[in-house]
Amino acid sequence: MTSPTPADAALICSARGCRAPAVWALRWNNPRLHDPDRRKxxxxxxxxxxxxxxxxxxxxxxREVVPVAGSPTLEE
Structure with missing residues (x-):
């Protein structure tokens, strides 16, 4: 049996301690650190x-809030 890949893993909420499935992608950047087009x-x-x-x-x-299904590739 192989380990699940990141694409196989369920997307979960980023809130501390929350394990619920994510339904929203909050796209943001810190203008002091990131180029204007960069989104985390x-x-x-x-x-x-x-x-x-x-x-x-x-x-x-x-910068924007979009449903997870319509979110572009996630960045770290």
């Missing part, structure tokens, strides 16, 4: 979409 991605379940989005938005980092 946090994943969120329905419950944590507001809190994770609020954290990023309060810092001016949030």
């Amino acid at each position: 991605t946090w994943l969120a379940c329905a419950e944590h979409r507001e809190s994770l989005g609020g954290f990023l938005d309060a810092r001016g980092f949030l």
